[in-house]
Amino acid sequence: MLTKEDRFLLEKQAEVVKAIAHPLRIAILGFLKDAPQCVCDIAEHLGAERSNVSRHLSIMVKASVLEYEKQGLKVIYSLKTPCLIECFACITECLKQRAEDNQKLLKAL
DSSP: OOOHHHHHHHHHHHHHHHHHOSHHHHHHHHHHTTSOEEHHHHHHHHTOOHHHHHHHHHHHHHTTSEEEEEETTEEEEEESSGGGHHHHHHHHHHHHHHHHHHHHHHHHO
């Protein structure tokens, strides 16, 4: 049986997963893995509107996925825990395995 502490941890983990569960947010994380960036550079790199990027950034900041620092008029965002990027390599492996399984299924038909 799950304890109160177990449930709390699971809820917090789900909050982080929800905060990154959007294609644009995943793209933002991928861009930030190399270096901190300002909203203007993130938006330009993604070909997205600054206001839209800012909204996604604030969701990830609230979930403690990202942190930011003001430098003059610019706000610079960075990964709070860079190890999060490693999750995407694992997810990609899951996708490859699913594709292989589907390929085997198609051959069996």
